[in-house]
Amino acid sequence: MRRFSLSILFLLAAFAAGCAALPPAPAPKTPEEKVASTPVSSSGAVVALADSARTDVAAGNYASASAALERALRIEPRNARLWHELAQLKLKQGDASQAANMAARSNSWAGADKVLRAANWRVIGEAKRALGDETGANAAFDKADKLIR
Amino acid sequence: MKRFLRVALLIALLAAALFALYLDWRVTDEFTGRRWALPARVYARPLELFPGAALTPPQLVQELELLGYKRGIEGMEPGRFEPRAGGVDLVTRPFAFWDGAQPALALRLEFRDDRLDALWDQGNYTELKLARLDPLPIGGIYPAHNEDRVLVKLDEAPRELVSALLAMEDRQFYSHIGVDPRGVARAALSTLTGRGVQGGSTLTQQLVKNYFLTPERTLRRKATEMLMALLLELHYAKDEILEAYLNEIYLGQDRNRAIHGFGLAAHYYFDKPLNRLTLADSALLVGMVKGPALYDPHRHPQRALERRNLVLSEMRGLGYITPEQALRAKAEPLGVVAKPGIGTSPHPAFLELVRRQLRQDYDEDDLRSEGLKIFTTLDPHAQRAAERALTNRLAILDRARKDGQPPLEGAAVVTSTATGEVQALVGGRDVRYQGFNRALDAQRPVGSLLKPAVYLAALSRPQQYTLVTPLSDERFVWKSRGAPDWEPQNYDRKYHGRVPLRTALAESYNVATARLGTELGIPKVLETMHRLGIEHELPPYAATLLGAVDLTPFEVTQMYQTLASGGFRTPLRAIREVLTADGQPLKRYGLSVEQVVEPAPVYLVTAAMQDVVREGTARGLTAFLSPTLNIAGKTGTTDELRDSWFAGFTGDYLAVAWVGYDDNRPSRLTGASGAMTVWGELMAPIAREPLVPPLPENVEQVTIDPRSGLRAGFGCDGAVELPFLAGTAPVAVSDCAAPPPPAPEKKEKPPAKSWWQRLFE
CATH class of the missing domain: 1.10.3810.10 (Biosynthetic peptidoglycan transglycosylase-like)
Known part of the structure; x- marks a missing residue:
């Protein structure tokens, strides 16, 4: 009997905790964040290389990060996500023109993945802004918005 | 007199002393640093080992033997291997790569279905995700x-x-x-x-x-x-x-x-x-x-x-x-290893490309003396395939002639479609010869190899041209001021009337192409060629449309690279990284891409180039390669059958092959009878991925009745799926149950401003 009531108590507590976790909506994620939270690939080798690239980026070691991503791309040349990661990296490196081109390349392999395509258009938008093309940047951001609306 | 002798003696002594001083300076100056000029060492790409890698045990063993690994595992001694049932055991050599050192690893490799299935580190019995073999040294810059x-x-x-x-x-x-x-x-x-x-x-x-x-x-x-x-x-x-x-x-x-x-x-x-x-x-x-x-x-x-x-x-x-x-x-016996002499490199033609790309960044003297380590993109497996295919096919072609012709020459370039990395390059049939590098330096008329650029320019105007647009292949005379009249002929010396655009490319009709190119405007077509990556100057004449321009196999490869990568120009690279003699990273040659053509027209022209192989001038390729690879390609034949070319790509490799004579005499080969056989034999052992370009969002597949060029209706046999820019496919349906109507002159309903057009504006 004691055990029974205890388990009810636990159930109730769990329910309450579940309720507490549900309602307050988390801050809306950008497409880039959504993309980053999904696995890069089903290949362990590619995941390992993308992870090491991320570590390199965090340490500011962009050359190593590029090398790791390009190594991953040689394994999976049609992986839209890897092209996107390279585009992001180029943006960080200040190479806006390559960032836009890599994002476009990612889009060509992205298929029906609207979130990834939106993220790519946002990279293109930022790249165009960096290149001083405000109109082009706004058009790119609009495209991103339309894709995830 | 005595005095004179004394002065002379003094002068002699002084001279001797000065000479000794000079020698002393030389000895100390040159010897103290004792820096021997060390050649730059050049390496092939390291073989990547990871679960899922397309690799068979025989391929691995071939690579290991090339690297000089010996049979028989002896503890942790590096550079040894042993095949087992279902796999291979090996101990790698430690190697300092650009991105860090990899120690000697005792690995157990398991294979399944022509792939590497699992990779075990026997040192601590863990499964590895990724490891590399040490790269094969392929020569030096001395x-x-x-x-x-x-x-x-x-x-x-x-x-x-x-x-x-x-x-x-x-x-x-x-x-x-x-x-x-x-x-x-x-x-x-x-x-x-x-x-x-x-x-x-x-x-x-x-x-x-x-x-x-x-x-x-x-x-x-x-x-x-x-x-x-x-x-x-x-x-x-x-x-x-x-x-x-x-x-x-x-x-x-x-x-x-x-x-x-x-x-x-x-x-x-x-x-x-x-x-x-x-x-x-x-x-x-x-x-x-x-x-x-x-x-x-x-x-x-x-x-x-x-x-x-x-x-x-x-x-x-x-x-x-x-x-x-x-x-x-x-x-004891002499014990010397019987190694074939490789001289400065077993692949001198590829090394020449490496040297040229390096010379853009380094002083020749530094290359020859600083002991740099150069990591290249060469794939030894692809290089061997290319060398063998060229020597073997040229020998077969020579044998078939028996008319006292001198031996043919040839060249081949192989790259990765996605990254533009040059994986193999052969500069002539004597693959060890260090002289004339035909892949880089033989400028030859390219013939029909430029045609895809003409059709790409056309398909970039989707309101006017689709894959089924009828083109005229009737007698055509081009008159331009200051130049003699130009009247192109078809290879079969016939005219073919009205032919669908894709057939004109598949059958490589010169007249239809010349009409199309002049209709589009020669400057417009030349601009497309330059966009695709031809940096060489192109003569602004109509004959250029049909390839009356001299290009090297390498230049042709650059142009096809852009087509193979969906309209993204990717510079061809032979070098990945450069390290100093003591292993410090010096420079990395990264991937770069530039979108130079819209994806949709590239997709369409690629489909037409797949028709070239499926049913056009390159259909003989099925003797070498499975049709399931969906290869896109183009044959090239020049005036009087001087040059024989083939350029094409699968999902993973792009290759260009040329066959002909150095002195320009007719080879009497077409693209299909010469270079295409080299290409086929070269690609067979390496190509794995079928060509499936990603469908651009504004392209749709429509089933077409090839006889009428209309949408296939009920009862249409032999209907084909063809890609169209959304809104540009024929609207009318062919009624194959009834006798076919005459082919339409123009599309029934050119849609005014389709959504995709607005997209581009």
């Missing part, structure tokens, strides 16, 4: 006289090697002052008695001779040599001099590469590091010092063996080794 060496320290040299050297070349080494008085006396005697200037050299003198001087034999040079030897001894310790000697001495010739120093000689003759040489090995190398050509163990094994045993006897006589040691060593 200093003057192609001197090659592997620097060693004195303490790395086996004691027996040093004692053998002293026994044979200079027994008084540790006691003399640089020259041996008795040797000098002997040399003087032989000179005076007219037997020439010879003999009596100490190690120090030999070093001076090799290091500082030219190999002429005059009395003056001999005197200089002695003086410098004395100076060298004055400034440096015996061991420093000995170490320099070990690294400097010339020990043989590998084709055009000069083997210097015992460190490299140990690798070259025995495939061992210096410290692992046996007594017999050491004796053999020391015996060769006197005459590396005379005692070459590859060419004169008997003479080399006798010389080796003489060295061993001398060592025993001096008490450096025991009689038993001598006896045992004499009983």
Whole structure:
């Protein structure tokens, strides 16, 4: 009997905790964040290389990060996500023109993945802004918005 | 008179002193840094090992054997492997890569369905995600006289090697002052008695001779040599001099590469590091010092063996080794590895490309002396496939001719479609020949290879042209001011009336293409060619449309690279990274892409190029490759059948092949009968991925009845799926149950401003 009531108590507590976790909506994620939270690939080798690239980026070691991503791309040349990661990296490196081109390349392999395509258009938008093309940047951001609306 | 003599003597002494000072300066200046010019070492791509990699056990074993891995695992000794049921065990060699070092790994590889299935680290029984083999050295960029060496320290040299050297070349080494008085006396005697200037050299003198001087034999040079030897001894310790000697001495010739120093000689003759040489090995190398050509163990094994045993006897006589040691060593075979001579590189044509790309960033002198490590994109498997295909196919083509024609020549380039990395390059049928590099330097008329650019320019105007737009293949005369009239002919000398656009490309109709190109405007088409990556100037004439322009196979490859990567121009690269001699990262050559054409028209022209292989001029390719690869390609044939070309790509590789004669005489081959056979044989062992370009969002597939060019309706046999830009496909449906209506002159309903058009604006 004691055990029974205890388990009810636990159930109730769990329910309450579940309720507490549900309602307050988390801050809306950008497409880039959504993309980053999904696995890069089903290949362990590619995941390992993308992870090491991320570590390199965090340490500011962009050359190593590029090398790791390009190594991953040689394994999976049609992986839209890897092209996107390279585009992001180029943006960080200040190479806006390559960032836009890599994002476009990612889009060509992205298929029906609207979130990834939106993220790519946002990279293109930022790249165009960096290149001083405000109109082009706004058009790119609009495209991103339309894709995830 | 006396006074004059005294002045003369004084002047002579002064001159001698100045000369000695000059020599002293040279000795100390050049010897103190003791920096040997070290060649840049060039490596192929390392083989990546990971679960899922397209790799079979035989391919792996081939790569391991190429790398010189030996059969039989011996503990953790690197560079060994052993095939097992379902897999291969191996211990990798440690290697410092651009992005960090990988230690020796004991790996167990398991395979399934032509793929690497699992990768185990036997050191700690964990499954690995990724590992690399050490990269295959594919040559070097060498200093003057192609001197090659592997620097060693004195303490790395086996004691027996040093004692053998002293026994044979200079027994008084540790006691003399640089020259041996008795040797000098002997040399003087032989000179005076007219037997020439010879003999009596100490190690120090030999070093001076090799290091500082030219190999002429005059009395003056001999005197200089002695003086410098004395100076060298004055400034440096015996061991420093000995170490320099070990690294400097010339020990043989590998084709055009000069083997210097015992460190490299140990690798070259025995495939061992210096410290692992046996007594017999050491004796053999020391015996060769006197005459590396005379005692070459590859060419004169008997003479080399006798010389080796003489060295061993001398060592025993001096008490450096025991009689038993001598006896045992004499009983050993020569033990030299039978390596095919590779000279400065087994793949000189690819190396030339590497050197040219490096020269954009580095001084030629640095390349030849700084010991840089160059990591390239060469795939040894693809390179071998390309070399074999070219030599084999040219031999077959030659045999089929039997009319006293000289041997044909050819060239081939293979790249990765996604990254533009050059994986193989062959510059002629003698693949080891270092001379004329046809892949890079043979400028030849390209013929129909440029046609895809004409059709791409057309398909970039989707409101006017689709894959089924009828084109006119009727007699055509192009008149332009200041130029003779131009009347192109088809290969079969016939006209074909109205043909669908895709058929005109598939069958490579010249007349229809010329009409199309002039309709589009020649400058417009040339601009498309430049966009695709042709940097070479293109003559602004109509004949250029049909390829009356000279390009190299490499330039053609760059153009097709853009098509193969969906409209993204990707510069062809042969180098990935450069490291300094001590392993510090120096430069990385990264991937870059530039979207130069919209994806949709590239997708359409690629579909038409797939028709070339499926049903057009390249349908013979099925003899070599499965139709499931969906290859896109184009044949090229030039006037009077001089040049035979084929360019094409699968999902993973792009290759361009050329066959013809250096002197431009007709090869009497079409693209399909010549270069295409090279291409097919080259691609067969390497291509794995079918070509499935990503469908652009504004392209739709529509089922078309090829007879009417309309949408296939009920009862249409042989209907084909063709891609169209959304809104540009024919609207009318072909009623195949009824007799086919006449082909429409124009599309029924050119849609006004479709959504995709607005998209681009």
